[in-house]
Each structure stands twice: as structure tokens, then as C-alpha cells.
Amino acid sequence: MEIRHFRYFLAVARQRNFTRAAEQLGIAPPTLSRQIQDMEQALGTRLFVRQQREVSLTEAGAALVREAEATVRQFEFAQRNAQRAGRGEIGHIELGYVASAVYSGLLQKQVQRFSQDCPDVSLSVRESPMAALPGLVAEGRFDIGYIRSPMTLPEGVEAVRLDAEGFVLALPAESWLGRLPEIAPAHLHNETFVLPEQISGTLQVAAEGGYAPKLGPQPGGLVAVLALVSLGQGVAVVPESVVGHVGLPNVLYRPIQGSTASSWLSLIHRRFEKAPAVARYIEQVRGQCS
Template sequence: MELRHFRYFLALADALHFTRAAAALGIATPTLTRQIQDMEAELGVRLFARSQRSVTLTPAGLVLREEARRAVAQFEAAQLRAQREARGETGALALGYVASAAYAGILQAQVAAFRTRYPAVTLSAWEAPMDTLPVSLREGRLDVAYVRSPMALPPGIEALRLPDEPFVLALPAASGLAGLARITPRHLSGETFILPEQISGTLDLAAQGNFVPTLGPQPGGLVAVLAQVSLGQGVAVVPGSVEGHVSMPGLVYRKLSGARLSSHLSLLWRRHETAPAIRRYVALVQAGG
């Protein structure tokens, strides 16, 4: 017995009229009659009591009607779930991000757009040290990741460059530099640099100022870097988006003059990814969603 037999049976159980049930199914009346007879022969019971004027369900037919409804509903639900999974409308997505990504606004906008378009996908997000994100992605603990570029990537990882933003200088409020109208790379040659996870801004600044930077600690997350600056331990080159989001006593931000510096985030994913939900997320970001 096949699922179509249940559909035929339910159509007749609802209509209690062979001609109307056959029309609803789009089949000929003799075909429906034969299918019902085959069901009854296979089950060894009468499902319908027939007379010249009426068709009614037998007690066995009444029981089968309820079970058949559940069976058809479960099959249709399973079919729908499979189709939605294949379209990337369901499933799960694990997202990792470096701390500074949370200040740029891009991360929130892209996650919100994905949640709006695919509300049935379970999306989880974790902040993590930047150097761990590509490895977690390669090993399957994460599905996509946001990092500050440039950085070395393991084989099999793709990267999409996201829009640039300027770097700014984080200074101790008591620093003499804070009172200057213009701060150029050359002004920083004697400073100690507290290093964020992405150090390219510091190295580029030193190269443009033609000096070798004095490197201080690299305490990890961006808030820890700024805390060190606020305590007078040095200065830091940080993404400009941080200025509007992180303030501390003893900490000021200043723009850099005469410096050609910019920072950008990159979205990472596995090159040969097959999971539909992950491919959907990447496609949305690639399309500028």
C-alpha cells in the first residue's frame, strides 16, 4: 500500500461520493473505485458501506481515517522540512567574530538581514580571539567568521573583503600628543604601542613615519588594549568605529594626519561548503545584504 492510497481513501472519506471524490483527485471514477477495492482487499476489511443512494464509512474505515490523516500530514511535514533544508531556510549556523567586528555595525546588519530572511535557521554567535577563528572554521566548530585583515589563512578557507574604515589613535588623556592640532606618524616615533590583535595598522603607521615602533604588550581583546592605554601604558592604533562605542576615564581618540591607513573586516568560510544555510549566509553578504 502506498501513500497515494491514503490520499484516495481520505478524498472519498470526506466526500462520501465516488464521482465528487474522483473529480477532486483529478482521476476517473472507475480508477478510484478500483483503488479503494484494492485497499480493502489488501487490508481484508470493508472500509465503506455502499448502497445505490449513499456511501458511508464502516467502523474500520472510521479508524483508518484518523490514522491516514496523521500519516499524510507527517509525510507532508517531512517533505516540507526537507525542501526548506535544501533551500537553506532551516538548519543551524555557528558564527564567530573578533571583538572589534561588533563595533563596526556590519556584523549586526548582516546577521539581522539573515535572520529576517531565514528566521527558521538557528544562528549562534561567539566572540573569540582572532587567531583561533580560521582554525575553528577549518575544523568545523564554526561555519563563518569575521576577522580583521590581512591575516594568514589555512588552506581551504575563502575570504570576502568588507568595506574599509579608517584607523584612529587611542591615547592616554594625559599624553602631550592629545593637545596637538595635528598628529602625524612622525610624532609617534618615541611612543610605546599597545598591540591589538590586528597589528597591521601599527606597522603601517611606523613605516609611513620612517621609524621602528617600540612594541608594548598585546593583551588580547580590544577593550583590554584600550584599558592599557587609559592606564598610560602606551598608545594604540585601532579601527575608527571603536571611538563611538568604547569610552574610559583617561582615554581619548585622535585622528591621524598625513597617514594612509585603513582597516577592514573579512568574512571567512570553507571553500567547498555544501550546507545550504551556510551558502545562503555567504551569498547574502556577497550581495551586500
């Protein structure tokens, strides 16, 4: 038997009449009658007692109704789920991010928007070291990732450029720099730079000041960088989005006068992404940036 047999059977059971059931199904009454006879032959028992104007269920037919309804419901549910999965409405996404994506608020905004549009797609969201994140996306351990660009990406990984922002200087509260009315790149030529994961800002500021920077430790995430600044280990060039979001004792934030150094967040993904839910997330982000 096929699923259509169960549908035909249920139509007759509900209508108690072959003609009305056939009209509901959009088939001819003789065709419907033959399909029911085929079912009865396959089961080896009668399902209906046929009378002149109506039919009634036999004990076997009454027993089959509940199971037939469950079978049809499950079949339709499977069909809908397959269609929804194909449209990217259900599924799972592994998402990695660097801390500055959270400080900027961009990650929250885009994840919330996607979750509202696709509430049945589950997301696993985890912070990851930026140096490792592109490789983890390439390997399939993450589906997508938020990084701070510019950054060299592995073969097969692409980036969607998102919001750009400038840099500020994080310095110890007791630093002589804090007493200056303005801090320019040239003022930093003797300073030790604590390095965030993305060092492009440090290098750009040093280039604007006309010197090779004195590079200090590179402890990892932004909180670790700012912790070393608070301990007097140096200054740090950090994204301006951390101001007002990460406050540590003994750390001041100051603009860097005249600096045009900037970076931007990017959404990275595999070039030929086949998972519909992941592809839908990527396209939604692209749409927000257009």
C-alpha cells in the same frame, strides 16, 4: 500501503462518492475503486459501505480517518521541510566574530537582514579570538566568521571583503601627545604600542613615520587593548569604529594626521560550503557587497 492510498481514502471519505473523489484526484473512478479495494485487502477489513450513489464509512474506516489525516500531514510537513532545508530556509549556523565587527555595526546589520529573510534558521553567535577564528572555520567548529583583514587564511578558507575603515590613535589622557594640535605618524617614534589582534595598522603607521615601532603587549580583544592604554602602558592604533562605542576612563582618541593606513572586515567561510543555510548566508552577504 503507500501514502497515495491514504490520500485516496481521505478523498473518498470526504466526498462520500467515488466519482467526485476521482475527479478531485485527477484519476479514473475504476482506478480509485481498485486502490481502495487494495487497502481493504491489505487491512483485512472493509472501510466503506458502498451504496448506489454514495458511500459511508464503516467503523474501521471512521477509525482510520484521523490517523490517515495525521499521516498525510506529517508526510507533507516532511516534504516541505526537506525542500526548505534544500533552499537554506531552515537549519543552523555557528557564527564567530571579532569585536570590531560589532563596533562597526556591520555584524548586527547582516545578521538581522538574514534573520528577517530566514526566520527558521537558528544562529549561534559567539565572539572569538581573531588568531584562532580562521582555523576554527576550517575545522568546522564555526561555519562562518567575521575577521579584520588583511590576514593569512588556512587552505580551503575564503574571505568576502566587506567595509573598509581607517585607524585612530588611542592614547592615555595625560600623554604629551594629547597637547599637540595634530598627531602625525612621526610623533609616535618613541611610543610603546599596545597591540590589538590585527597589527597591520600599527605597522603601517610606523612605516609612514619612517621607524621600527616599539612593540608592547598584545593582550587580546580591543577592550583589553584599551584597558592597557587607560593604565598608561602605551598607545594603540585601533579601528576608527571604536570611537563613540568604547569609552574608557583616561583614554582619548585622536586622528593620525596624514596616515592612509586602513583595514577591512571580511566574512570568512569554507571554500566548498555544502550546508544550504550557510551557503545562503554567504550569498546574501555577497549580494549586499555587489
